[in-house]
Amino acid sequence: MADTRKKAAALRYDAKKDAAPKVVAKGSGKIAEKILEIAKEHNIPIRDDPQLVEVLSTLDIYQEIPPELYRAVAEILAFVYRMTKKVQ
Numbered sequence: 001m002a003d004t005r006k007k008a009a010a011l012r013y014d015a016k017k018d019a020a021p022k023v024v025a026k027g028s029g030k031i032a033e034k035i036l037e038i039a040k041e042h043n044i045p046i047r048d049d050p051q052l053v054e055v056l057s058t059l060d061i062y063q064e065i066p067p068e069l070y071r072a073v074a075e076i077l078a079f080v081y082r083m084t085k086k087v088q
Contacts, residue, residue: 008032009056010039011065013077020064021073026057045083047076 007028013021025035039046052072059065065073 005029006032006036007050007053007057008035009053010035010044011056011073011076018064020067020070021077022062022064023056023059024062026059026061028057045080047079049076052076 005028008026008031009023010025011021012018012024027035036046038044049072052069055069056065
């Protein structure tokens, strides 16, 4: 039976310090809801991508994303950049 609970993952990327974005939070159910709540409270853009969340949820906290995810995460970073430019 498939797991139908909501899942979430949060990424952080500091181009000056990090070689690649890192997973800084992940979880399902109540934890996913809390991650989304905190993101909304801090006006952090949220993108719904269940397939990417599935992959990110297999990584350890503070683990840099592997090269095979660079393209997918680059698309998210571009989305975040566009969203934050609209807000400013």
